[in-house]
Amino acid sequence: MALDKDNILQQLAEIIAEETGIRPEDITPTKSFADDLDIDSLSIMTIFTLAEDAFGVEIPDDAVKDLATVQDAVDLIANA
């Protein structure tokens, strides 16, 4: 999987935006899912279920549980 992280961020932001209604430009690497973006755990699970299909990767549920920021999510997908 040779997706660069900018690319991942952009696609992930689109998925998050579509799911939550948050504007893609507000979904920046340092934002916390819970505190800054107000995305609950079920929505994060939904986002990762969709992201798995979009990026063609498999991400363990346990790893998703520990995510704090958007950058964590990008790293997780990049390394999957």
Next chain:
Amino acid sequence: MSAAPSATDPLTVVTGLGATTPLGGDVETTWQAVLAGQPGVHALSNTWPEDYGIVTNFAATLKVPAHSVLTGPELRRADPSAQYALIAARQAWADAGAPDVAPERLAVVIASGIGGLHTMLTAWDTVRDRGARKLLPLTVPMLMPNSPAATVAIDLAARGGAHAPVSACASGAEALVLASRLIQQDLADVVVAGGTEAAIHPLTLGAFGRMRALSTRSDSPETASRPYCVTRDGFVMGEGAGALVVESAAHAHARGARVHARLAGVGSTSDAYDVAPPDPTGQGQIRAMRSALRQAGPAVARAVAHVNAHATATPAGDTIEARAIVEALTEALGSRQRAEAVKVSGTKSMTGHLLGAAGAVESIFAILALRDRLAPPTINIQELDPEVTCHVVRDQPEPLPATGPLAVMNNAFGFGGHNMALVFATA
């Protein structure tokens, strides 16, 4: 708290109406189409007949799709049945002037006949084809039958209880029965009540078809829904939602609300006869109507001039109900002749059968008939069934008494033998 209602008979009024139907994305558009006798039924464009052997490949789908009304996230987090309910409830709320009410005194009763069918079946496709891990986490909250009620309660911040009565095609009317009781028992000041259905799918078209409940008139979908016609051959599926803001008269009066109608009486009975066909004697239906008329009181009962009938266009159902209407009204109006003059409309001839939404949408029609003093037409009757002795309004609207007190009734019956009757009266 509002002024205490009288202990015996707190008045219940309707102050808001909302709907999305096969005839329009709102109440007024829908009602004008009903008065104009416009058919909402059309052929579906799909390959279900070849793929699945579907015989009835026509239905009445929403005129204005939900995706052109709601936001992406709203659509993604709700089954179509909850989406339609949200659209109708927001309209009703706005129509009522967004009442200033304590959240704890605001309740929701939104019913569905079938529930989150599309979500359930899509989720099953996912499990079967790709495994459980690919299921979206919101699958259960989206498919459960209380989802429309919960979605509306969250949207309106209603904390006085959210209920989801399920009684097949009587569900939407049962929502109004319960709303009336919540007001009567002083458990809420305002209730947003209605019904929703989004169940047009090869599974339902196939299964209702196997009951021989659906019309098979594929050569002429627009004229397939023909209540009271001798050649009627079953109902036509529709989809949509209707919502009403039901309020205690004291609360409505205190905030200077416009009142569409009084919800003067409600009746609810069960046949205890069969899970599919209604009791052929119509006794359960008659008892529901009598009960609603009795609660409304003799003055209102005597003013009943119009019935929006359940009239789905099944061969047995229409005649049983027609007889039941005449019998129940003969008592209320004092003579069979007067009962047979009451103007009866079968608006499913235009909207199709909205199943769990039917009782709510048709109650809205009944209220608008009261407002405009105009009974809407029944279309597609080529030859009136001679067994139907009530006065059926055909093709063109017919005027109701232009002045004085006026009352109308709406019937809704559901598989399982659920019978609901609602009486609305001028305020």
